[in-house]
Amino acid sequence: MRELSRRLLVASEIAADRSVHEAAVMSEKLRIPLTRFAGAEGFASLLRRALVLASVEVPLLQSIKVGLDGRLEGFEELAADPGAAVKSSEAAVAITSHLLGLLGTFIGEPLTLRLVREAWPDTSLDESH
Amino acid sequence: MSGRGNDQRKDQSEVRVPIRQLPTGVPGLDEILGGGLPEYSFNIIAGAPGCGKTTLAHQIMFATATPERPALYFTVLGEPAIKMLRYQQQFGFFDHATMAASIRFINLSHLVMEQDLGAVLDAIMKEIETSNAGIVVVDSFRTVVRKALNGLSEMELQGFVQRLALHLTSWQATTFLIGEYVEGELRDNPVFTVADGLFWLYQNVERNSIVRKMQVMKLRGQESVPGMHTFRITDAGLQTFPRTFGLVGQSGQVKGQRRLSTGVSELDELMGGGIPEGDSLLLAGPSGSGKSTLGTQFIAEGLRQGEPGIVAVFEEIPAEYAQRAAMFGFDFDTPQRMASSRSSISVRWTSPSMRRSTRSSTALRRSAASDWSLTRWSASRWRWPPASALTSASRCTA
Ligand SMILES: Nc1ncnc2c1ncn2[C@@H]1O[C@H](COP(=O)(O)OP(=O)(O)OP(=O)(O)O)[C@@H](O)[C@H]1O
Numbered sequence: 001m002r003e004l005s006r007r008l009l010v011a012s013e014i015a016a017d018r019s020v021h022e023a024a025v026m027s028e029k030l031r032i033p034l035t036r037f038a039g040a041e042g043f044a045s046l047l048r049r050a051l052v053l054a055s056v057e058v059p060l061l062q063s064i065k066v067g068l069d070g071r072l073e074g075f076e077e078l079a080a081d082p083g084a085a086v087k088s089s090e091a092a093v094a095i096t097s098h099l100l101g102l103l104g105t106f107i108g109e110p111l112t113l114r115l116v117r118e119a120w121p122d123t124s125l126d127e128s129h
Numbered sequence: 130m131s132g133r134g135n136d137q138r139k140d141q142s143e144v145r146v147p148i149r150q151l152p153t154g155v156p157g158l159d160e161i162l163g164g165g166l167p168e169y170s171f172n173i174i175a176g177a178p179g180c181g182k183t184t185l186a187h188q189i190m191f192a193t194a195t196p197e198r199p200a201l202y203f204t205v206l207g208e209p210a211i212k213m214l215r216y217q218q219q220f221g222f223f224d225h226a227t228m229a230a231s232i233r234f235i236n237l238s239h240l241v242m243e244q245d246l247g248a249v250l251d252a253i254m255k256e257i258e259t260s261n262a263g264i265v266v267v268d269s270f271r272t273v274v275r276k277a278l279n280g281l282s283e284m285e286l287q288g289f290v291q292r293l294a295l296h297l298t299s300w301q302a303t304t305f306l307i308g309e310y311v312e313g314e315l316r317d318n319p320v321f322t323v324a325d326g327l328f329w330l331y332q333n334v335e336r337n338s339i340v341r342k343m344q345v346m347k348l349r350g351q352e353s354v355p356g357m358h359t360f361r362i363t364d365a366g367l368q369t370f371p372r373t374f375g376l377v378g379q380s381g382q383v384k385g386q387r388r389l390s391t392g393v394s395e396l397d398e399l400m401g402g403g404i405p406e407g408d409s410l411l412l413a414g415p416s417g418s419g420k421s422t423l424g425t426q427f428i429a430e431g432l433r434q435g436e437p438g439i440v441a442v443f444e445e446i447p448a449e450y451a452q453r454a455a456m457f458g459f460d461f462d463t464p465q466r467m468a469s470s471r472s473s474i475s476v477r478w479t480s481p482s483m484r485r486s487t488r489s490s491t492a493l494r495r496s497a498a499s500d501w502s503l504t505r506w507s508a509s510r511w512r513w514p515p516a517s518a519l520t521s522a523s524r525c526t527a
């Protein structure tokens with residue numbers, strides 16, 4: 001899921017801007033199809049678990065929280081930290097891959113990829129691209 | 130006059146609107162329903178927790194959904210979609226290609242908890258309009274109703290169900306609402322009144338076994354088979370065993386035109402030539418009096434004449450049975466290896482949980498009817514199978 005998350009991040013073409021954190025954009029893209037599928041609470045609880053798992057690898061995520069609506073919060077405080085910007089992509093990949101990994105564990109890869117396709121409809125998930 | 134009456138009747142059947150019947154994908158269920166699931170019907174699957182409602186809905190959905198007319202599965206509280214799919218994909222009917230192309234899961238929990246029934250109806254209808262869904266499942270609808278009853282009158286609830294049914298039918302969807310109900314709730318329930326089809330699933334304890342049963346309490350527009358039908362859940366999903374043993378519409382063969390030798394010539398003589406073909410015969414007697422031996426001889430005689438047979442064994446394993454037959458000089462091993470040949474036998478051990486249920490006799494009847502024109506039966510020491518199950522078999526000793 002890590003390689004896939006990396007490709008998805010590249011495909012998302014997130015502009016290099018301190019005010020938007022890549023992790024927030026990535027999880028926001030998944031939020032819509034996953035909420036439709038698993039409900040707002042279902043998505044929020046998966047994201048909370050993914051965030052905790054990702055924080056082990058990227059400690060600056062420890063200050064990030066999942067809001068009631070299933071959005072990642074707390075990036076504003078990080079904006080001032082120059083180290084956070086460097087780690088932005090790494091954090092986004094860590095959260096995305098843990099979230100997809102959790103889904104894969106529960107419902108299997110084919111169904112997970114289907115949800116990913118809904119979130120990134122214009123991105124080919126084929127390895128060769 | 131009467132001639133004109135007949136003409137009129139004929140005209141009626143020609144102009145009658147045809148109701149297409151969808152194959153359910155559940156072995157035996159189409160027969161119970163009287164041919165299949167009426168298209169555009171509004172149905173309820175009811176039963177206690179764990180009786181197989183979700184599995185039944187999934188199996189039907191996988192059999193009927195197409196990319197042009199996909200299935201929408203609305204989850205409402207109850208079992209979350211993530212768990213449902215985790216468990217349902219263990220079943221053999223779960224096909225990832227169908228899932229990807231023709232099935233969508235939509236969570237309605239937040240709407241049901243936070244909004245009124247009107248918003249729930251709007252959300253369902255919007256999804257159906259944009260997807261062109263042909264199959265719609267709401268699991269569990271009971272939670273919608275429970276929420277509605279907090280502050281709504283029964284009339285308003287009935288109005289909601291009526292509107293839901295009306296819209297779903299207008300959009301040409303075949304619908305299943307799933308509910309955890311107990312039998313006592315059957316009366317005066319507005320939801321049941323609106324439904325075209327009501328499928329009730331049971332899970333009863335009989336002695337130490339669990340027996341799953343199903344009843345089609347109503348099915349508008351066609352004649353379903355009334356009564357309780359046994360079913361089981363295996364890795365393949367649900368399998369039903371219609372109470373009618375698949376004999377609906379079969380005239381059955383004329384009995385007694387031939388006599389079948391018992392393998393004991395003196396006994397044949399006493400019986401006027403042997404057992405009338407197609408008869409069911411009860412062999413009774415105290416322990417050790419030779420009932421099983423006579424049954425074995427009957428089967429052996431069939432093999433000698435090139436007639437295949439089936440032995441349903443309850444108290445031994447097939448190898449032991451064949452060994453006992455070998456002691457009398459009968460070879461039951463070779464014929465068992467020649468499965469589809471005319472002079473073959475099938476010795477089947479029937480597990481205790483299968484006993485006294487229609488499903489074992491149906492299973493045996495099927496193997497008898499499949500390719501064998503003639504079948505010898507020998508079921509040792511048992512009040513079973515019922516004679517009705519055996520009309521396709523030519524000989525029977527039970
Ligand atoms: N592979 C299997 N083999 C045999 N039985 C199985 C198998 N998988 C599931 N079951 C049976 O199916 C039951 C679950 O059925 P299902 O989830 O469809 O019930 P349900 O009526 O929807 O229950 P609930 O009301 O709790 O949602 C299990 O309790 C189990 O007994």
Ligand SMILES: [Mg+2]
Pocket residue numbers: 182183184208268
């Ligand atoms: Mg269920």
